[in-house]
Amino acid sequence: MKSVSLLVWCFVSVFVCVYCAHPPAGLYVDNGLDQTIIERIMTKHEKREMELEILNLLGLPNRPRRGINAPLRKSAPRFLMDIYKKLLEKDNEDEHTRSERSIDEDSYISGEEQNAIDESDVIMTFESINHHVSAVRHERGKRLWFNVSEVPVENEIVGAELRIFQNSNYSNVNPDAKYTVAAYQLIRSENGERELEYIAAINTTAGFSGWLELNLTSCLATWVAFPNSNKGLYLSVHPADKPAHEVRPEDIGLVTIKGDDETQPFMVAFLKATNHVKTRTTREVRRVKKSDYTSVMKNSGDSVPTHDWRSCKINTLYISFKDLKWQDWIIAPDGYAAYYCAGECNFPLNAHMNATNHAIVQTLVHLMSPLKYPKPCCAPTKLSPISVLYFLDESNVILKKYKRMVVKSCGCH
Numbered sequence: 001m002k003s004v005s006l007l008v009w010c011f012v013s014v015f016v017c018v019y020c021a022h023p024p025a026g027l028y029v030d031n032g033l034d035q036t037i038i039e040r041i042m043t044k045h046e047k048r049e050m051e052l053e054i055l056n057l058l059g060l061p062n063r064p065r066r067g068i069n070a071p072l073r074k075s076a077p078r079f080l081m082d083i084y085k086k087l088l089e090k091d092n093e094d095e096h097t098r099s100e101r102s103i104d105e106d107s108y109i110s111g112e113e114q115n116a117i118d119e120s121d122v123i124m125t126f127e128s129i130n131h132h133v134s135a136v137r138h139e140r141g142k143r144l145w146f147n148v149s150e151v152p153v154e155n156e157i158v159g160a161e162l163r164i165f166q167n168s169n170y171s172n173v174n175p176d177a178k179y180t181v182a183a184y185q186l187i188r189s190e191n192g193e194r195e196l197e198y199i200a201a202i203n204t205t206a207g208f209s210g211w212l213e214l215n216l217t218s219c220l221a222t223w224v225a226f227p228n229s230n231k232g233l234y235l236s237v238h239p240a241d242k243p244a245h246e247v248r249p250e251d252i253g254l255v256t257i258k259g260d261d262e263t264q265p266f267m268v269a270f271l272k273a274t275n276h277v278k279t280r281t282t283r284e285v286r287r288v289k290k291s292d293y294t295s296v297m298k299n300s301g302d303s304v305p306t307h308d309w310r311s312c313k314i315n316t317l318y319i320s321f322k323d324l325k326w327q328d329w330i331i332a333p334d335g336y337a338a339y340y341c342a343g344e345c346n347f348p349l350n351a352h353m354n355a356t357n358h359a360i361v362q363t364l365v366h367l368m369s370p371l372k373y374p375k376p377c378c379a380p381t382k383l384s385p386i387s388v389l390y391f392l393d394e395s396n397v398i399l400k401k402y403k404r405m406v407v408k409s410c411g412c413h
Helices: 002-019 044-057 075-092 111-119 217-225 290-299 357-368
Strands: 027-030 036-038 122-127 142-144 156-166 178-188 194-205 210-215 233-239 266-272 313-315 317-320 330-332 335-337 340-342 378-391 396-412
Touching: 075 111, 075 122, 075 156, 075 266, 075 330, 075 378, 075 396, 111 156, 111 266, 156 217, 178 210, 178 217, 194 210, 313 396, 340 378, 340 396, 357 396
Parallel strands: none
Antiparallel strands: 027 036, 027 317, 122 266, 122 396, 142 233, 156 210, 156 266, 178 194, 178 233, 313 340, 317 335, 330 378, 378 396
């Protein structure tokens, strides 16, 4: 609890340090009149400091490069956006209000996928890239290659799958005809030729329309551990009653390369992070104290707002990604609504202060000997997660979950 509180206060400390010169744009706070206001424009140096703090919080060494123009209508971003909306909806639920909405029907999230979503901290998608490899003997299927070099080696792989769309409108065969779609890993044999290693298969009919999922967990694990082994996949389709007869994937309506953005094939990886936030060691953020805040405000010529130091309560703290010019790579949300706890825990501790029994006793002891025993502290009593959806580059999209990031309620501890 204390570490999260300090993490949130890091943003406040950055705000205090730069306030004397130019209060920062992109940081929204309470003004003491039940209003949320945006401060003045930051200098270039101050803005950079704020960006470094947030990137560090997101676990990114630097921002993805500028000018990413990958359309959101593509299948991979749409898939993750559906998951993001579901996670957001789940986070906003309380004990008395349960939403009946579900993930977009076009996503076809299976129960197994839902379990992987719940268990993972990071969800990454990869579009198929044209990557030349030598031909496979008697090739009639389709080769796919995914750049998975950005998958952190230290992360646990919860699961991985290939999602490929089948459009019955493209099929000219009997809609009831049964087919098997199989994925093979391309490997190099001892004599140097390309060979196929079976990975997974799924049955379908020519008349089916929707997403097919093939389990690639073992395949991804190999590629991450041994990057040079990533020679791609070979997608094979054959009639269920004629396993030796291979047909083209397009013959049953599978969308492999050519097709609408909404139906492009992609690979998705569900990962469990070993470390959510890696704190930089090259510099330290000064911890803000009440006395520092008061002196800074006095030096700035502004009146010292007393609302931050009244009874313990939740206060607004919001960083706008748009003001930081990050809308070209962060898809959602528009900003980070962190909130923070501030105020005094004075006797008597009213019900709205969410005081613990220990805090009540400590308050009484403080009244008896105020110089020896401190008052209870105002701190978060409930924290909720946030999810951030962003482009790593034109072909890779990432959805990350960050636990215990948003203050939901405050109390005296």
